[in-house]
Amino acid sequence: MTLYAAIFYLLGLVTVAATVLAITRSNLVHAVVYLVISFFGTAMLFYLLGAPFVALLEVIIYAGAIMVLFLFIIMMLRLEEHRQNGGALVRRWLPALVLAGVALGSLILLIIAAPGSANLLPAAAASPLEFGRALYQRHWFAVEVVSFLLLVALVGALYLGRREAETLIASPKEEP
């Protein structure tokens, strides 16, 4: 086992363990912290596989921005710890277990049956330049569609926030 393989398995172990811990924590902030560690581990894996650009985007966007927003909302809401009573444990977990089983089964089937699983993909070091070329020259239409969707979401959020703000400002007038 080479040094890189050892690092790979170590990172994989850390990522899986952090993800499991993130799922099982009852304290939401702890779950977020473990999820950040999991994202961080994934980013390291990307880096190890020769894609530093994707690795850093993973850290910036998932660990740095989205999870901070999660944390932000959790801190604002100040949720009490949600204690679950153990009675209907099986019934609650059943759908998740079934779906996870289906996903796992199909993965195993793919690995056994798929013809391409035996030969490895060549490791491709994606430099930012090549990445940008591929994204904006070959897939420009998809990028435009996605950005349009995001714009729609932004306008929608603005609209919702605006209505809220107007009613908030208007309410003191109504109570003389």
Place this chain on the structure above:
Amino acid sequence: MSTWTAGLIILIVKLAVVLVVLLLLAAYLVYAERRLLARLQIRLGPNRAGPWGLLQPLADIIKLLTKEDTVPAGADRPIFLLAPAVVAGTALLIFAVVPFGAGWQWQGRPIPGVISDLNVGLLYVFALSSLGVYGVALGGWASNSKYSLLGGIRGAAQMISYELALGLSLAPVVMAAGSFSLVDIVQAQANYPFLLTQPLSFLLFLISGMAEIKRIPFDIPEAENELVAGYHTEYSGMRFGLYFLGEYVTMVVLGGLVAVFFLGGWRGPWLPPLVWFFVKVGAMVLVMIWIRAALPRLRYDQLMMFCWKFLIPLALLNIMAVGGLLLWARA
């Protein structure tokens, strides 16, 4: 094998030297800021410990190390204990991609003037600065204090908002240099620093960078007269010291980044590259202290308004203008 070990030894020695210099710089930056700020306010500043108070940082470190390390009742202990390390650690790690010299030769072996020339160095800077948010937000949350929580929430909101402006303000620099690597960006300024061609990007970067490191016109997360000390209200001893250290290390790092992106890094006539780098960092740090002395703190809504309604649109326009100019120049 021997070349590999020699390379490793060189790397470790360089890491140690950079770390020690960075920590010393941060410690003496506290002293310099206190003295200079005092003079700007017609005061004297600390002048008792040693000649001209030069041993003041040492006295501060001894005081912080020997103070009691308290954990408030009801605090989330592990997160409370680890949060300051996140701030200090990310601040120190950012410096790994900042080129501080032209490189040297030692027994025929080149020693680059940077710890790691990452080809996505700029994104690495953003990644670490976005992880630094956790130190502030989690430290504020884990303290089990309303002031800390408010400081942490404000810090998180401010830092993720200004990170956008920070990133957008640097896009023109990347376009002009054609690379994310900080070494390449310095190389691209061989003839003239980017400050001359992109003054608007420079201003945007300096402003949003100062907001990102929570310097004074933007120090809403620790606004003393509203939030006691914001997110680090409940910290004492060396854990408070770590927050403090992180703050001043990021100040040095921001100075270094401004130097690299806009002032030509270590480039300059007559003086050796390392000296030029320190001169530029020092100049930026002095400017930051001057700004701290001159400007009052913004209000929270002004801060957000300034970022989302002024800086980000301006940065987007700047990207379009610079991009158009570059395309025109190339055609």
Place this chain on the structure above:
Amino acid sequence: MNQQRGNFLQVFFRAVTGLVDSFAIVLLHLFRRPITEEYPEFKRVLPARARARIILTRDPEGEERCVACFLCSAVCPVSCISMVAAEREDGRRWAPWFRINFARCIYCGLCEEACPTLAIQLTPHFEFCEYDILTLVAEKEDLLVDHGGKNREYNFYRHAGVAMVGAKGTHASEAPPVDLKSNMP
């Protein structure tokens, strides 16, 4: 809102000049002499009524002014004054021991205000820090001085507290008695 009057250029100009002004003023301060008074080398003369270490004063005749009335002890918000009262053969009250715990004292000056005989007084002397907190407990011999403090002439027993000697209207700050048998002013 009033400041935002005028067109965009005026507002912009005002904002820029405001910024430049503050930067320039701060920079000019760099070349001014600091106004700091460095404490151990330069000691500012404190006003006579500055409130620090407490003394027990004597009247012009050299007798202790304190009559052990307990008013200072009663008014003290941190209860740092304690004493014992006694009476001399000639009927004059005094305190055999008198103790102030300066580690508790907050130097509020209420004892001085309460004192009917001007015995207890606060002085501007404030440099008596100690490493051991118990050395801050002052006994009577530490407190008693041989002068009258802020008012050297005042003697309580010239005004009250002793059997009256001499004719009416001959005592200190006493008006001559009104002649009841005359209407003349």
